[in-house]
Amino acid sequence: MYIEHPLLGSRSIDEFIYYGDASLLKRPVFNQNKILEKFHKYLYLRKNPNGIHSELWFHLYGDRSWLIVERDTKTHEIRNVILANKELG
Amino acid sequence: MNYNFLKLLIEGLNNNKGWLKTWENVNPKKHYDIIVIGGGGHGLATAFYLASEYKEMNVAVLERGDIGLGNVGRNTTIIRSNYLLKENIPFYEFSLKLWEGLEKSLNYNAMVSQRGVLNIFHSDYQRDAYTRRGNSMILNGADAELLNVDEIKRMYPFFDYDNARFPVKGGLLQRRGGTVRHDAVAWGYAHAANKLGVDIIQNCEVINFRIKKNKVEGVDTSKGYISCKKVGCAVAGSSSILLSKLNMQLPIESHVLQAFVSESLKPVISGVVTFGAGHFYISQSNKGGLVFGGDIDGYNSYAQRGNLATLEDVCESGMALMPMLGNCRLLRTWGGTMDMSMDGSPIIDKIHIKNIFLNAGWCYGGFKATPASGWCFAHLISTGKPHKLISDFTLNRFYDGSIIDEKGQGAQPNLH
Numbered sequence: 100m101y102i103e104h105p106l107l108g109s110r111s112i113d114e115f116i117y118y119g120d121a122s123l124l125k126r127p128v129f130n131q132n133k134i135l136e137k138f139h140k141y142l143y144l145r146k147n148p149n150g151i152h153s154e155l156w157f158h159l160y161g162d163r164s165w166l167i168v169e170r171d172t173k174t175h176e177i178r179n180v181i182l183a184n185k186e187l188g
Numbered sequence: 189m190n191y192n193f194l195k196l197l198i199e200g201l202n203n204n205k206g207w208l209k210t211w212e213n214v215n216p217k218k219h220y221d222i223i224v225i226g227g228g229g230h231g232l233a234t235a236f237y238l239a240s241e242y243k244e245m246n247v248a249v250l251e252r253g254d255i256g257l258g259n260v261g262r263n264t265t266i267i268r269s270n271y272l273l274k275e276n277i278p279f280y281e282f283s284l285k286l287w288e289g290l291e292k293s294l295n296y297n298a299m300v301s302q303r304g305v306l307n308i309f310h311s312d313y314q315r316d317a318y319t320r321r322g323n324s325m326i327l328n329g330a331d332a333e334l335l336n337v338d339e340i341k342r343m344y345p346f347f348d349y350d351n352a353r354f355p356v357k358g359g360l361l362q363r364r365g366g367t368v369r370h371d372a373v374a375w376g377y378a379h380a381a382n383k384l385g386v387d388i389i390q391n392c393e394v395i396n397f398r399i400k401k402n403k404v405e406g407v408d409t410s411k412g413y414i415s416c417k418k419v420g421c422a423v424a425g426s427s428s429i430l431l432s433k434l435n436m437q438l439p440i441e442s443h444v445l446q447a448f449v450s451e452s453l454k455p456v457i458s459g460v461v462t463f464g465a466g467h468f469y470i471s472q473s474n475k476g477g478l479v480f481g482g483d484i485d486g487y488n489s490y491a492q493r494g495n496l497a498t499l500e501d502v503c504e505s506g507m508a509l510m511p512m513l514g515n516c517r518l519l520r521t522w523g524g525t526m527d528m529s530m531d532g533s534p535i536i537d538k539i540h541i542k543n544i545f546l547n548a549g550w551c552y553g554g555f556k557a558t559p560a561s562g563w564c565f566a567h568l569i570s571t572g573k574p575h576k577l578i579s580d581f582t583l584n585r586f587y588d589g590s591i592i593d594e595k596g597q598g599a600q601p602n603l604h
């Protein structure tokens with residue numbers, strides 16, 4: 100599998116660390132209602148689709164940037180890659 | 189049909205013409221008391237113990253493909269009970285005991301071979317960790333022995349003992365661990381369950397549940413609607429997909445794990461060996477192929493095939509332990525979809541629908557658990573109460589913080 104890095108071009112996955120469901124970027128804020136439920140869902144109940152999955156990859160053995168990769172978990176085909184800090188703004 | 193020595197002799201003389209089917213392939217009835225979804229090891233074992241131990245007489249296993257083509261037929265066949273935590277060891281030790289008597293209770297040769305599982309260590313720190321693990325095993329009724337380098341040299345003279353980075357310092361041996369012919373486990377349970385009246389229904393995918401007043405009334409399948417009183421879900425890597433029909437999200441990610449087999453060699457590796465400085469384990473099949481594996485690939489996948497980066501990593505680890513592997517050619521590789529739970533331990537529990545039960549989260553270690561998982565899941569389905577060996581394998585543990593994390597990795601499924 101190769102990931103099309105927005106800055107560095109096509110890189111092999113063994114340069115990356117996989118972190119999981121990209122919704123991990125959306126950490127709940129403390130002192131909300133039902134915060135235990137929210138953190139439980141945030142940490143443990145991640146998406147696990149049979150199809151397109153939006154996920155975080157860290158370019159550890161490269162430029163150490165975080166990427167959001169859209170990938171088909173059935174075929175490993177990668178649809179889209181962006182820098183995670185673009186998403187966070 | 190009964191398998192025995194006399195039958196073997198007669199069939200040998202009779203050109204093998206008189207063998208009957210191992211199990212009958214049937215079409216579903218309209219109604220069952222209990223439907224088990226998934227004809228892998230766990231589903232078939234559950235059905236067998238439902239019939240044999242809990243006297244449930246109207247049980248069906250629904251399998252979307254052919255039985256035995258899921259992870260039960262894809263794993264590297266290692267059985268052991270060398271766990272660390274008290275929530276886990278008694279369960280896996282019970283499983284190992286069931287393996288020891290399995291062939292008799294199933295009347296099927298599953299080639300259970302207690303050839304010993306040896307975990308090598310390479311540093312003082314690892315010696316401490318394995319000593320602790322061994323003690324924990326002994327305290328919980330399993331067997332464990334700490335071996336020094338000379339003892340290991342006698343068993344396996346070909347390790348790279350003086351490797352500058354990963355010198356072999358000793359190992360933890362569980363003599364009762366070993367391997368089992370994985371396909372024969374599926375066939376054996378199907379055979380024995382079928383003999384007790386369980387219907388094994390292949391090519392029958394469960395597409396949806398019909399729920400009324402928080403209770404399941406039946407399931408829609410590719411072979412039509414089947415009503416039932418209870419449902420047990422044992423679909424391993426497909427658990428998230430199946431349970432999403434009930435709007436449930438599970439603390440599980442599906443990952444791919446690969447296995448590798450070399451060309452056939454003369455007997456060289458007598459037991460199961462694991463490398464402590466990387467992730468690598470190896471044994472030799474009865475056909476002579478070296479069967480080995482390592483880490484999961486590490487990303488969500490339902491593809492049942494992995495990537496070359498993992499292959500390279502596994503082979504490098506193998507070469508670090510036994511350089512002679514480099515002379516050997518790789519024959520086959522394949523992958524299976526693992527139900528990686530968030531703490532690395534399984535879930536056998538009730539869910540919010542009263543009469544549906546869940547068996548999932550086996551990670552890459554569910555083969556060895558097959559008999560105990562089937563037994564305890566059958567107990568839960570039949571009596572509605574958790575068996576004491578699985579009382580900690582709850583779904584709620586992620587909410588209340590009583591997770592069972594052998595490795596202490598936290599909620600990172602690809603590190604368990």
Ligand SMILES: Cc1cc2nc3c(=O)[nH]c(=O)nc-3n(C[C@H](O)[C@H](O)[C@H](O)COP(=O)(O)OP(=O)(O)OC[C@H]3O[C@@H](n4cnc5c(N)ncnc54)[C@H](O)[C@@H]3O)c2cc1C
Pocket residue numbers: 225226227228229230231250251252253254255256257258259260261262263264265266267392393394395422423424425426430445446447481522523524525526550551552553554555556557
């Ligand atoms: C490469 C590899 C190596 C492994 N090595 C080991 C090892 O050495 N030791 C060990 O203990 N464990 C090992 N494992 C793990 C072990 O194989 C699994 O944890 C275990 O087999 C899972 O349980 P199962 O046998 O019931 O799963 P499966 O055999 O996968 O059974 C699940 C079944 O459910 C069916 N199914 C799915 N959805 C539906 C549906 N909607 N309707 C009907 N049926 C459905 C599937 O077709 C499948 O047959 C390994 C796994 C792999 C892939």
